[in-house]
Amino acid sequence: MIFLTALPMFWIMISASRGGHWGAWMPSSISAFEGTCVSIPCRFDFPDELRPAVVHGVWYFNSPYPKNYPPVVFKSRTQVVHESFQGRSRLLGDLGLRNCTLLLGTLSPELGGKYYFRGDLGGYNQYTFSEHSVLDIINTPNIVVPPEVVAGKEVEISCMVPDNCPELRPELTWLGHEELGEPSVLGRLREEEGTWVQVSLLHFVPTREVNGQRLGCQAAFPNTTLQFEGYASLDVKYPPVIVEMNSSVEAIEGTHVSLVCGADSNPLPLLTWMRDGTVLREAVAESLYLELEEVSPVEDGVYACLAENSYGQENRTVELSVMYAPWKPTVNGTMVAVEGETVSILCSTQSKPDPILTIFKENQILATVIYESELQLELPAVTPEDDGEYLCVAENQYGQKTTVFNVSVEFAPMILLESHCAAARDTMQCLCVVKSNPEPSVAFELPSRNVTVNETEREFVYSERSGLLLTSILTLRGQAQAPPRVICTSRNPYGTKSLELPFQGAHRLMWAKIGPVGAVVAFAILIAIVCYITQTRRKKNVTESPSFSAGDNPHVLYSSDFHISGTPEKYESREVSALECP
Numbered sequence: 001m002i003f004l005t006a007l008p009m010f011w012i013m014i015s016a017s018r019g020g021h022w023g024a025w026m027p028s029s030i031s032a033f034e035g036t037c038v039s040i041p042c043r044f045d046f047p048d049e050l051r052p053a054v055v056h057g058v059w060y061f062n063s064p065y066p067k068n069y070p071p072v073v074f075k076s077r078t079q080v081v082h083e084s085f086q087g088r089s090r091l092l093g094d095l096g097l098r099n100c101t102l103l104l105g106t107l108s109p110e111l112g113g114k115y116y117f118r119g120d121l122g123g124y125n126q127y128t129f130s131e132h133s134v135l136d137i138i139n140t141p142n143i144v145v146p147p148e149v150v151a152g153k154e155v156e157i158s159c160m161v162p163d164n165c166p167e168l169r170p171e172l173t174w175l176g177h178e179e180l181g182e183p184s185v186l187g188r189l190r191e192e193e194g195t196w197v198q199v200s201l202l203h204f205v206p207t208r209e210v211n212g213q214r215l216g217c218q219a220a221f222p223n224t225t226l227q228f229e230g231y232a233s234l235d236v237k238y239p240p241v242i243v244e245m246n247s248s249v250e251a252i253e254g255t256h257v258s259l260v261c262g263a264d265s266n267p268l269p270l271l272t273w274m275r276d277g278t279v280l281r282e283a284v285a286e287s288l289y290l291e292l293e294e295v296s297p298v299e300d301g302v303y304a305c306l307a308e309n310s311y312g313q314e315n316r317t318v319e320l321s322v323m324y325a326p327w328k329p330t331v332n333g334t335m336v337a338v339e340g341e342t343v344s345i346l347c348s349t350q351s352k353p354d355p356i357l358t359i360f361k362e363n364q365i366l367a368t369v370i371y372e373s374e375l376q377l378e379l380p381a382v383t384p385e386d387d388g389e390y391l392c393v394a395e396n397q398y399g400q401k402t403t404v405f406n407v408s409v410e411f412a413p414m415i416l417l418e419s420h421c422a423a424a425r426d427t428m429q430c431l432c433v434v435k436s437n438p439e440p441s442v443a444f445e446l447p448s449r450n451v452t453v454n455e456t457e458r459e460f461v462y463s464e465r466s467g468l469l470l471t472s473i474l475t476l477r478g479q480a481q482a483p484p485r486v487i488c489t490s491r492n493p494y495g496t497k498s499l500e501l502p503f504q505g506a507h508r509l510m511w512a513k514i515g516p517v518g519a520v521v522a523f524a525i526l527i528a529i530v531c532y533i534t535q536t537r538r539k540k541n542v543t544e545s546p547s548f549s550a551g552d553n554p555h556v557l558y559s560s561d562f563h564i565s566g567t568p569e570k571y572e573s574r575e576v577s578a579l580e581c582p
Contacts, residue, residue: 024129027193031136037165042100052121055095064116112137140230141217151238159217163196172200175216180204211236239312240265253324261305262287269307325399326351329392339411343379347392355394412495413440430474432488440492442472
């Protein structure tokens with residue numbers, strides 16, 4: 001707001017005799033438009049005892065000392081003036097009334113400068129006042145804008161032009177104000193030093209959109225061609241508004257990503273890229289880029305841009321989605337179970353987008369989910385058939401990963417139906433195939449002879465394990481009589497299973513065809529086998545451990561390549577029940 005008041009004139013007083021004073025007043029500065037006129041108000045005084053008949057005066061340009069021969073602007077005694085002021089200067093005041101007001105017309109730039117007045121009362125009573133008035137020749141109106149214009153807060157802008165020419169009065173018009181509001185004219189106002197101005201005001205509430213807008217003021221003088229225009233650019237201060245930013249960004253792992261944040265503000269904002277509260281980059285600028293080289297899944301997430309200046313702040317976020325192939329699945333859960341229990345397997349992975357998860361066993365799909373990161377497999381009441389190798393496969397459009405895992409089902413032994421005995425010529429072989437987990441022990445029992453053979457004695461029994469199957473083979477050579485009954489017994493911590501092994505094929509009929517004599521011979525051979533086994537065990541007992549007592553378990557025979565030499569007749573007279581051996 002402009003406050004213009006008429007204050008008491010400031011008089012420059014100079015001491016004189018008898019208490020009188022030499023004194024003068026004029027504005028220290030005054031301005032006028034080129035081509036117009038200007039009235040420089042001036043008053044002076046002198047001591048009371050001086051009573052001149054006529055009072056004269058002289059106006060000088062740029063110097064107060066006559067000896068320097070300054071240009072004479074006006075001289076009341078002779079009317080002789082410098083050529084620059086011919087026809088341009090005249091005295092408006094009455095020197096007799098101590099009024100020294102000067103009028104200058106048809107102003108041009110070279111007339112701008114200092115103007116001094118000298119009082120001439122005759123004789124030695126002459127005095128040049130040191131105070132002077134500085135004339136400024138202008139050609140643009142003065143637009144006064146407050147030091148700070150803030151968006152959203154009402155502002156007052158004024159257009160001020162000098163009005164010190166009594167012959168020409170300026171009229172003011174605003175230019176480019178249509179979007180801002182209607183002006184109000186205050187009219188002609190007097191300034192502190194007695195000069196005059198025309199003032200027009202414009203009130204409006206600025207927005208960021210008018211920042212930088214040129215606002216003009218025109219001063220025109222009616223009935224002339226004189227027009228003067230002045231302009232000012234609005235410097236509107238406002239908080240940041242983010243005007244440029246990526247939308248959601250998708251990128252494949254290993255590629256380059258560029259995030260941009262641009263803001264409009266005055267003054268320039270401090271732009272900051274952040275993630276999870278950590279500052280990644282910042283700068284005072286209109287826009288700021290965040291470059292991510294070879295992005296990885298750990299860089300997936302939400303990124304924030306903060307724009308701030310002393311008038312406010314704004315922030316926005318952008319989500320970066322890093323697409324990548326599934327990681328190798330992890331498998332958690334029960335890997336060892338007892339038959340009949342429930343097995344729960346959890347297969348999980350990470351990928352983007354979420355994968356298709358599938359669990360296979362022997363190329364058979366057991367469970368699958370689409371666009372999930374976890375897959376639960378439930379195997380209620382597991383059986384031995386559930387034991388084995390499984391695959392968890394995770395895949396999306398960017399790749400595939402597989403994890404192999406095993407489920408171990410523990411169960412009591414099962415003797416398979418392919419277990420049997422067979423004979424050819426003088427050799428008999430018994431095959432016992434056991435399915436079990438954990439690995440069982442296997443024994444062959446000849447109940448008619450109270451003899452048991454197991455696989456721990458590798459020279460008699462051959463055993464081989466493949467997966468859950470244990471195959472044990474008992475071989476007896478030198479057989480000529482009907483084969484004995486053979487029972488296969490298998491044990492592990494979960495139970496015991498026994499099976500009398502059947503004879504297969506034509507070999508079983510062979511014993512019937514050889515008749516009673518052949519049967520006796522074969523029986524004698526069997527006795528010889530039993531005797532041989534017994535002697536072998538006794539020899540071992542002598543060297544390794546004390547002899548078995550009458551209550552001990554039957555002897556255990558370990559045989560994989562057992563052979564009996566001699567002729568059948570050797571054993572015909574033996575008493576089987578006594579089982580006497582040499």
